[in-house]
Amino acid sequence: MSIPSEEEVEQFVSSTLTSMTREDMEAAIAPAMAEQTGMDGATIADYITSMSDEDLKELFSRALTEQYHTQYATQVEQQLSTMTNEQLAAALDMAITQYTEEMCALYYDEILEFSDSTYEKNLITLGCVDLDSPTTVNLYASSFANKDVIKEAISEYNQTVDDLEEISYTDYVGLMMSSITTIIDAVTYVLIAFVAVSLIVSSIMIGVITLISVQERTKEIGILRAIGASKRNVSSMFNAETVIIGFTSGLLGVVITYLLCIPINLILHKLTGLNNLSAILPVQTAVILIIISMLLTLIAGIIPSRSAAKKDPVVALRTE
Template structure:
């Protein structure tokens, strides 16, 4: 039984309604150890027959059998395995991969064997030494002569240890000396017990083998043995396996590196968009945290503001301010609030609008003040202590203290000031509230424009009573036992009713922070959408580049398919290259973003001692996720197109 047989092979090409027969019933048998030359003129069907034997052409009638078993040309995976395990190709045009070194060109076949990495490299070097190229392994194909390129092709064809070597016009582009060397190597290969099939139109080449099959007009004209075939040698051959994903990534990276200039521009363009997303997200984080920190510095987050519910109120979430038309809270209502679960303390809240501060014949306008409650925080007091005792007051450092004594404002601690402001009685009569208090502390807020002015509650209430005013507050500060219960208590108080009418409206620091953070998030989102435009442009750049890459690498795709790579391997090759672009883009974007964060925070530190750009690990992960998704989406269509290319058409591309 012959090793390889062709049985009744018919092949026709169709152009419109016309049919052009190329092979007309070919029957041939081949044995290992033979060096068979298929001789014929151009257009006689030699190359078509070679493609059928090599498992590249699937559309024909008849059968190809290997050791008596028919090869299923309808099964894509079976053909991939057949080419990977059984066939080695040598081409007239060499078909080396230009962006790979001589060594890497040979390793392409070895990557589909079960050998270890070290063994693959050793075998590649041994084969290159065998063909006389031991000193050329680091060179690229464009640095070799024609004869050297063909010897690399021979080494690559032998790399996976195939049983059949198909040589298509292997000496067509060589001079006489290199022709002799190639024919010597082919005979040597056949003598190892392999089947060598050479397609040629040269009588000299045909006579170098052991058998000549003449093909004319699609038929076997003659089949003549000119010398005895070499002895078959039973030996173990290398085992094959599907291409490793890591091998595809490495090949993709080598092509990426080979076109580093173009790819760098794409990386930079994509990185700009990703950098914007990271930076704007980091800015949003910083601003949100800044707002939260500034509010909690002047207001205790465990304390909420409670006022009477007014049905026509425009904003139930905003912090309440005392107004003339807001109903006051009665003593019974304050007691009702104290009885709510998790409430630790309830204090009346009073606002002092536009007061006059007098000290040693000096007067200063105090824009806003209030009584000291649990809502106030000691963090805002820079010198002294809170006005917790009767007759004490805290004044703002910049707005009041420095205006009273610019050089030695710290010495005001313990000094007495007079404070007066005007307000209206329910009847509309204007009255002046006056009080004398001792400065217990000097406060300062990091928030621009904010002032820290607060009077002891008992002292303010006494002054109000002396002016004939009611001390029933329009707001109350309700302190909750723990921060975790604040939202629960707020919800509970908002649900208190007098019959069918809601009684109270609450406002927490958290609700204000959340509202402000919502605005920040919206602004961040809008800025990120602007950045997304550049990401879309980057994705289009990657798509165009990948399509161009597929067009430029069409022959490479054909070579890889001929070597046994599957459609999935081709898809993964281009996807891997796109992913490399995406990951590197995200890496560059992250580096730039952190550098920008450092620079921006350094500049803004002159305005406020705070880190306004806060890039988190989550922001970076998001950028990498976006980069990978963009790369994958951009690569899908080009990769799919590459995988669908017909290997025969791809190999004939220029």
């Protein structure tokens, strides 16, 4: 009842704008803006003058809409103030039958008032709180491990009771950590992509270097074959060299990582104030990384080593 329809508002605004010039709009809106903002008239006038016709019409249309809503609500309030409760109830019953779903939704959003009080707050106000049967319990774990223990205990309990007796809980720390974990995973995937590209490039370079070594040592290969070395011996020699290169590079990378962890941890401790937050490389991981480095170099050197083993000793001895 106290909210006009959109058609009425649009008709009022359009008819008012049609009958007014720009000067009329400026004269009508300047006092209202001065009252709302507390600025002097000269500043308001300069601001309004700098506005385009479209901006001024839009601003004035909003002001007219608010004015019409206020006037309409005041008129309806005056009419309803003279009616009894029975008349108000009867008028509401008659109006509801004519309401559309959009009007009911607008009435629900704009008119109805809802209390901020909850069921628990009402029980506290009425003094009906029983500490032996609480509605909610807040648990604060001292560590992530203890949080997981509490979560597992609740899950085990829920498996032994009916659905109505199950304990529902919200893991706020888990919700926050899930978003952080998602970001960390995204960064990790990007780093893994860079590492994969670098490993592929390094493997290709090792293969190229081994192949160049084979070409430069062709005569040496011929001598080895001439004194009785088999193809397998020649191939194993180059494979051993590539494995040694992989072991040396992997070991060097691990040592550099351990050395870099020292200044990184000092910076982390100083910036965060958390002494438990440290960058570490476990020994097991270091060993695995060295083994991976050796395997990559071995795989990259297989083709050049086989190429060396297949060389004809006679042709190899003639090579300068």
